[in-house]
Amino acid sequence: MSEEDINDERIKYATGEYDVEVVRRLSLPEAGLLRIRGLERCRLLVSLSLPMNSIEKIEGLETLMSLRRLDLSCNEIRQVGEGLRPLEELEYLDLSGNAIVGADEAARQLPQKILYLHFRTYDKKWTNPCCEEPTYAVAMRLPSLLVLDGERLVLASERAKLEAMLEALKPDYFEHLPTRNWLEGLQTTTTTSTKFDQRLLNLEGLSNELSNAIDQHIKNHH
Numbered sequence: 176m177s178e179e180d181i182n183d184e185r186i187k188y189a190t191g192e193y194d195v196e197v198v199r200r201l202s203l204p205e206a207g208l209l210r211i212r213g214l215e216r217c218r219l220l221v222s223l224s225l226p227m228n229s230i231e232k233i234e235g236l237e238t239l240m241s242l243r244r245l246d247l248s249c250n251e252i253r254q255v256g257e258g259l260r261p262l263e264e265l266e267y268l269d270l271s272g273n274a275i276v277g278a279d280e281a282a283r284q285l286p287q288k289i290l291y292l293h294f295r296t297y298d299k300k301w302t303n304p305c306c307e308e309p310t311y312a313v314a315m316r317l318p319s320l321l322v323l324d325g326e327r328l329v330l331a332s333e334r335a336k337l338e339a340m341l342e343a344l345k346p347d348y349f350e351h352l353p354t355r356n357w358l359e360g361l362q363t364t365t366t367t368s369t370k371f372d373q374r375l376l377n378l379e380g381l382s383n384e385l386s387n388a389i390d391q392h393i394k395n396h397h
Contacts, residue, residue: 179229181213203228211235211258226250226269233258240264248272248293249301255284262286269293271324272301281305282314290321297325 181203186195189203200222201214208228212235214220220239224246231251235258236242242262249272259265265286271293275281285292292315295302305311306324315323322328
C-alpha cells in the first residue's frame with residue numbers, strides 16, 4: 176500500500192486507538208490521499224472526514240454501513256458515482272469544493288436519507304460546477320433533506336408560505352377602506368389585522384419550533 180492510501184498505522188496515529196476495528200471517528204485532512212482505501216476493518220465508523228486531499232473518486236466505503244457523516248470537501252471528485260450507495264444511514268454529506276458536474280445525475284446517486292447536504296459553502300467560496308446548472312436547486316431537494324448548502328429548506332418553505340399568506344390577505348385588508356366611512360374602515364381593518372397578526376404569530380411559532388428542532392439535531396450528531 177502506498178503513502179497516498181489510508182492504512183492501519185495512519186488510522187491509529189490519527190485516532191489514538193490501538194485497534195482500528197473500534198474506531199468510530201476518523202479525520203485525515205491534507206493527508207496527501209489520492210484514493211479512499213484501507214477502511215475495510217473500520218466497520219464501526221460513524222464519521223469520516225477526508226477534506227483537502229486529492230481524491231478523484233468516491234469508493235472504498237462498502238463496509239461502512241454505520242457511517243452517518245462524510246466530509247469529502249476540497250478534493251478532485253468529478254462525479255458522485257455509485258460509491259455512496261451502500262451508505263444507507265448517511266445523514267450528512269459535504270462535497271463542496273470539488274469538480275462535480277451534472278446536478279440531475281448527482282442527485283439520483285445520493286442516499287435518500289441525507290438530511291444535510293453541501294455541494295458549496297454558504298459563502299460560495301468552495302463550490303462545484305453543478306451548482307451553476309439551472310436544475311440544481313430542484314434536483315437536490317431530496318425527500319428527507321433539511322439543509323442544502325447551509326440554508327434550511329424547511330424554513331425557506333415556511334417563508335414561501337408566509338409570502339403567499341400576505342398576498343392572500345392584502346385584498347381583504349384594503350377592500351373596504353375606499354367605500355366606507357373612516358370608522359367602519361377602521362373596524363374592518365382592526366378585525367382583519369388581528370386575524371392576520373394571529374396567523375403570522377402561529378407561523379412564526381412553527382418556524383421557531385422547526386429551527387430549534389434542527390439545531391438540536393445538529394448538536395446531537397456533530
